[in-house]
Amino acid sequence: MDEGAITNAADIVIVGGGAAGLATAIFAKRLMPSRAVVVLDGAKKLGAKILVSGGGRCNVTNCVVTPTDYFGGNPNVIKRVLAALPVARTVEFFREIGVELYEEEHGKLFPTTDKARTVLEAMMREASRLGVRILPEHRVTALSHDATGFQINTEAATLSAGSVVLATGGRSLPKTGSDGSGYALAQALGHTLMPLTPALVALVLDGGFHVPLSGISHEVELTVASAGTKPIRADGVLLWTHFGISGPATLDISRHWHRARIEKRDVALFANLLGGKDAATVEAELLVIASSHPRMQLANALAKLIPSRLADSILSVLGVSGATAMAHLSKEVRRKVVKALVRWPLPVRDSRGYTHAEVTAGGVPFVEVDTRTLGSRKCPGLHFTGEILDVDGRIGGFNFQWAWASAWVVATAMARIAKPNKPATP
Ligand SMILES: Cc1cc2nc3c(=O)[nH]c(=O)nc-3n(C[C@H](O)[C@H](O)[C@H](O)COP(=O)(O)OP(=O)(O)OC[C@H]3O[C@@H](n4cnc5c(N)ncnc54)[C@H](O)[C@@H]3O)c2cc1C
Numbered sequence: 123m124d125e126g127a128i129t130n131a132a133d134i135v136i137v138g139g140g141a142a143g144l145a146t147a148i149f150a151k152r153l154m155p156s157r158a159v160v161v162l163d164g165a166k167k168l169g170a171k172i173l174v175s176g177g178g179r180c181n182v183t184n185c186v187v188t189p190t191d192y193f194g195g196n197p198n199v200i201k202r203v204l205a206a207l208p209v210a211r212t213v214e215f216f217r218e219i220g221v222e223l224y225e226e227e228h229g230k231l232f233p234t235t236d237k238a239r240t241v242l243e244a245m246m247r248e249a250s251r252l253g254v255r256i257l258p259e260h261r262v263t264a265l266s267h268d269a270t271g272f273q274i275n276t277e278a279a280t281l282s283a284g285s286v287v288l289a290t291g292g293r294s295l296p297k298t299g300s301d302g303s304g305y306a307l308a309q310a311l312g313h314t315l316m317p318l319t320p321a322l323v324a325l326v327l328d329g330g331f332h333v334p335l336s337g338i339s340h341e342v343e344l345t346v347a348s349a350g351t352k353p354i355r356a357d358g359v360l361l362w363t364h365f366g367i368s369g370p371a372t373l374d375i376s377r378h379w380h381r382a383r384i385e386k387r388d389v390a391l392f393a394n395l396l397g398g399k400d401a402a403t404v405e406a407e408l409l410v411i412a413s414s415h416p417r418m419q420l421a422n423a424l425a426k427l428i429p430s431r432l433a434d435s436i437l438s439v440l441g442v443s444g445a446t447a448m449a450h451l452s453k454e455v456r457r458k459v460v461k462a463l464v465r466w467p468l469p470v471r472d473s474r475g476y477t478h479a480e481v482t483a484g485g486v487p488f489v490e491v492d493t494r495t496l497g498s499r500k501c502p503g504l505h506f507t508g509e510i511l512d513v514d515g516r517i518g519g520f521n522f523q524w525a526w527a528s529a530w531v532v533a534t535a536m537a538r539i540a541k542p543n544k545p546a547t548p
Pocket residue numbers: 137138139140141142143162163164165168169170171172174175176177180181182183260261262263289290291292294295298299300301302303304479480481507508509510518519520521522523525
């Protein structure tokens with residue numbers, strides 16, 4: 123400890139002042155105004171991840187949130203946590219603190235200002251109004267527990283608390299402060315971890331097929347095929363890049379590729395370049411083109427279905443001349459082309475890793491927490507909110523909804539302990 127270090131006592135110390143930590147502090151202080159609530163964060167300025175989220179606009183939540191939008195831990199627990207803070211209540215909460223939301227495609231909800239800063243500033247204002255004590259540049263380096271409570275060591279101070287909430291996030295985008303150090307704090311108090319992998323991350327491809335396609339985007343359905351498990355699919359836009367593939371469909375499928383790899387299963391990724399149409403339908407479409415435009419060249423026919431540069435690249439890999447007239451396309455070649463369109467192999471070497479990932483899959487397993495309170499079964503008085511838990515959502519505002527809902531569950535659980543018979547509304 124530094125010479126000038128101070129010792130502070132608090133009722134509740136929240137480690138990590140990201141989305142989940144700030145929401146936990148606000149909800150806890152609203153429910154228990156007389157309790158001293160302190161948020162410790164290692165970063166100089168809080169909320170870096172909120173600011174970069176949603177392309178700087180912060181996709182706060184989604185109109186429809188169900189357990190099937192999440193992966194990792196037990197779906198029943200996820201369902202229970204999500205039910206505790208329905209989306210309508212999230213929207214109302216943000217309205218209360220001055221953030222109006224509007225709906226975009228796929229049910230995504232953004233602040234009407236289109237600025238993530240609106241969300242962060244409103245949360246900081248509300249926390250300050252309620253009297254939450256926020257201490258940036260207080261990276262927690264050690265956390266211990268005994269009969270008297272918790273001792274929390276930071277580089278700047280030592281604090282004691284009756285309850286601690288670990289809201290340290292995952293490992294993704296470590297420059298925001300979420301460097302994964304919270305996992306070690308959980309482990310020091312007896313927890314194990316479900317193995318960690320990046321999720322919602324772009325994928326690096328082998329070979330050079332993707333390079334000339336860089337910048338092209340189109341609808342696809344991606345399939346992760348892995349030995350011993352059912353194929354997993356994600357649809358949406360795929361963006362070809364100089365390193366491989368990105369875009370929402372890629373980000374959504376990436377965690378499944380990583381999980382198969384970490385579980386040492388053989389895994390392959392395929393793209394249906396026609397967004398999920400089956401081979402019979404595609405073949406029928408090509409036959410219709412052949413009969414209505416017999417002299418149309420194959421490359422031009424394919425360009426009606428997919429971007430023309432992609433069509434040219436595929437025909438070149440297949441060794442099929444794009445100049446072939448549709449009327450002269452043999453059944454064998456037609457089938458070869460159809461197969462390529464509905465099951466194009468994508469040779470994934472790796473993902474772009476935590477530096478580029480939006481979230482981290484894996485984390486503190488639900489079997490080690492009380493599923494009603496998200497309180498630790500290993501260490502009394504310890505709770506978890508947000509991404510540190512073994513859950514990750516797909517793209518579309520689901521990860522923030524998890525942060526808000528888990529924060530609500532933890533805050534109400536702590537309030538119930540403080541005042542056992544009082545029902546709570548956020
Ligand atoms: C580029 C990008 C865009 C995204 N866009 C969206 C989106 O639009 N919608 C959506 O739903 N999700 C989005 N996400 C995911 C979302 O940001 C996270 O799921 C969410 O922020 C997790 O919240 P959290 O509070 O659990 O963790 P974090 O937001 O990661 O916060 C953790 C905090 O803990 C602090 N911390 C860590 N270790 C310590 C320590 N030892 N001591 C003290 N403090 C510590 C960190 O500094 C950080 O402030 C995006 C993520 C990224 C990277």
